[in-house]
Amino acid sequence: MLLYDAPRAPNPRRVRIFLAEKGVDLPTREVDLMALEHMESDYARINPLRAVPALVLDDGSVLTESVAICRYIEWLHPDPPLFGRGVREQAFVEMWQRRMEFALFLPVAFAFRHSHPRMAVLERPQFPDFAEAQRSRAVEAMRYLDVELSDRAFVSGDAFTIADITAYVALELTKLARIGIPEDLPNLARWRASIGARPSVAL
Amino acid sequence: MLLYDAPRAPNPRRVRIFLAEKGVDLPTREVDLMALEHMESDYARINPLRAVPALVLDDGSVLTESVAICRYIEWLHPDPPLFGRGVREQAFVEMWQRRMEFALFLPVAFAFRHSHPRMAVLERPQFPDFAEAQRSRAVEAMRYLDVELSDRAFVSGDAFTIADITAYVALELTKLARIGIPEDLPNLARWRASIGARPSVAL
Numbered sequence: 001m002l003l004y005d006a007p008r009a010p011n012p013r014r015v016r017i018f019l020a021e022k023g024v025d026l027p028t029r030e031v032d033l034m035a036l037e038h039m040e041s042d043y044a045r046i047n048p049l050r051a052v053p054a055l056v057l058d059d060g061s062v063l064t065e066s067v068a069i070c071r072y073i074e075w076l077h078p079d080p081p082l083f084g085r086g087v088r089e090q091a092f093v094e095m096w097q098r099r100m101e102f103a104l105f106l107p108v109a110f111a112f113r114h115s116h117p118r119m120a121v122l123e124r125p126q127f128p129d130f131a132e133a134q135r136s137r138a139v140e141a142m143r144y145l146d147v148e149l150s151d152r153a154f155v156s157g158d159a160f161t162i163a164d165i166t167a168y169v170a171l172e173l174t175k176l177a178r179i180g181i182p183e184d185l186p187n188l189a190r191w192r193a194s195i196g197a198r199p200s201v202a203l
Numbered sequence: 204m205l206l207y208d209a210p211r212a213p214n215p216r217r218v219r220i221f222l223a224e225k226g227v228d229l230p231t232r233e234v235d236l237m238a239l240e241h242m243e244s245d246y247a248r249i250n251p252l253r254a255v256p257a258l259v260l261d262d263g264s265v266l267t268e269s270v271a272i273c274r275y276i277e278w279l280h281p282d283p284p285l286f287g288r289g290v291r292e293q294a295f296v297e298m299w300q301r302r303m304e305f306a307l308f309l310p311v312a313f314a315f316r317h318s319h320p321r322m323a324v325l326e327r328p329q330f331p332d333f334a335e336a337q338r339s340r341a342v343e344a345m346r347y348l349d350v351e352l353s354d355r356a357f358v359s360g361d362a363f364t365i366a367d368i369t370a371y372v373a374l375e376l377t378k379l380a381r382i383g384i385p386e387d388l389p390n391l392a393r394w395r396a397s398i399g400a401r402p403s404v405a406l
Binding site for chain 1 (some may be wrong): 228248251252261264266267268271272274275278279290293294295297298301306328330332333336347393
């Protein structure tokens with residue numbers, strides 16, 4: 001297998017954290033997003049939708065979409081389970097992963113893409129007013145998550161899962177998206193510190 | 204189980220098509236989105252994120268997010284498999300479901316939410332210019348899908364899956380989103396007609 005990776009982008013980071021939690025090491029090839037290498041025809045043959053990461057399987061087929069790649073890795077390396085144990089728990093992990101993706105990750109990513117000068121070449125045109133509205137959405141999601149985290153250690157329950165990865169990577173992107181994380185969210189802060197201390201995240 | 208449903212909204216529709224394909228009948232309760240019933244405190248106790256659908260399990264816990272609900276139903280009723288057969292196929296179904304969601308469904312939904320007068324009360328403020336840009340994205344995704352469908356019957360391969368449901372429901376929303384489906388996309392048109400003829404969709 002070969003993983004097309006981009007060191008500073010949020011989606012490849014989700015996959016890297018996931019792999020590190022699994023203790024799985026994959027050969028990688030770096031795609032230079034700032035040089036727009038993913039917009040060139042060579043990469044379009046890997047992923048016509050031009051997104052990174054992409055995982056080339058041993059039979060040459062290409063699996064894209066971070067969460068699909070992670071789930072495939074989960075099947076190859078079931079321990080520790082990062083998509084939940086058993087059917088019921090897996091359903092709720094998927095719910096939380098998607099809640100974090102749509103309520104938090106997406107607003108933060110949109111705020112970044114529609115306001116950061118470096119994104120002007122990719123997001124054409126940018127809509128700064130839309131970015132600003134997304135900032136409020138993201139903060140709303142943080143307040144909601146803070147309440148949820150009042151009675152448990154992780155986003156989806158008492159175990160670290162893909163939902164924590166999605167939420168954590170979203171918060172990491174807040175700086176570039178110019179979103180302030182409110183200081184009156186103690187559960188969110190405690191959770192964030194505990195995730196940030198994991199070796200997989202420190203890498 | 205009890206399914207909180209909304210007849211005209213796209214996400215509940217995904218779940219209804221999925222259930223019909225499975226031949227599963229669930230008791231449902233209708234949430235009146237136009238009356239903003241989902242924004243009231245009663246519904247917030249069901250889903251704090253105020254989205255429909257939501258599935259109340261027999262132990263009282265609430266599962267939200269259409270795709271998580273569908274995957275849970277898949278586990279309860281494995282046949283016919285709508286998330287793929289076997290690990291490898293399942294990974295690619297998830298990839299296609301997500302590609303359809305992010306490249307097609309989301310731009311169409313954003314175009315609708317940010318331009319339709321009926322959405323003004325929910326999407327505050329609306330950004331009509333952003334909506335317009337999303338229309339081009341959606342059409343781009345349709346052109347891409349047309350190429351992909353040149354060599355196969357369904358979005359993810361030779362079997363109907365959740366990826367077809369997501370793509371089909373997105374196309375159904377194009378009218379309200381004021382997005383014209385280009386007429387020079389024969390594979391997309393053929394696929395759309397074949398999906399539209401399924402009893403699950405006609406319901």
